[in-house]
Amino acid sequence: MDYNILMEKAIEVSKNAYIPYSKFPVGACVLTENEKIYTGCNFENASFGLTICAERNAIGSAIADGERKIKAIAIYSPNTDNCYPCGACRQVLYEFKSDNGIDVILKQGDGLTFHKIEELLPEGFNL
Numbered sequence: 844m845d846y847n848i849l850m851e852k853a854i855e856v857s858k859n860a861y862i863p864y865s866k867f868p869v870g871a872c873v874l875t876e877n878e879k880i881y882t883g884c885n886f887e888n889a890s891f892g893l894t895i896c897a898e899r900n901a902i903g904s905a906i907a908d909g910e911r912k913i914k915a916i917a918i919y920s921p922n923t924d925n926c927y928p929c930g931a932c933r934q935v936l937y938e939f940k941s942d943n944g945i946d947v948i949l950k951q952g953d954g955l956t957f958h959k960i961e962e963l964l965p966e967g968f969n970l
């Protein structure tokens with residue numbers, strides 16, 4: 844799978860973000876081990892703590908479709924270069940990492956940058 848396609852889908856879905864409070868749109872696109880693709884955007888709430896991040900929205904769609912292993916995720920915000928996932932989303936991604944980990948794909952200018960989930964979350968929590 845071409846990671847540029849994942850980023851294009853993350854960019855597209857970021858346009859649907861519901862962000863009346865932060866005005867900070869985020870889009871995410873997950874690629875699973877079965878080569879399936881799921882997108883998600885952030886959506887906020889008047890009770891601020893109930894906000895759902897784009898990454899967890901996309902991961903939730905993958906899980907609801909029966910997927911369990913994530914190979915890659917592209918994350919995008921028009922507001923910043925390299926929109927890194929928050930700590931909560933790093934831990935949620937860690938739960939569903941494939942045997943080769945997860946490639947986290949970010950956008951920097953016209954290019955992409957890459958990180959592994961275990962680099963972004965060393966010693967993630969496991970049971």
Ligand code: THU
Nearest residue numbers: 865867869885896897927928929
């Ligand atoms: N946000 C995400 O969607 N993903 C992250 O990893 C960090 C933060 C959203 C939540 C909120 O709607 C907005 O960005 C500002 O925090």
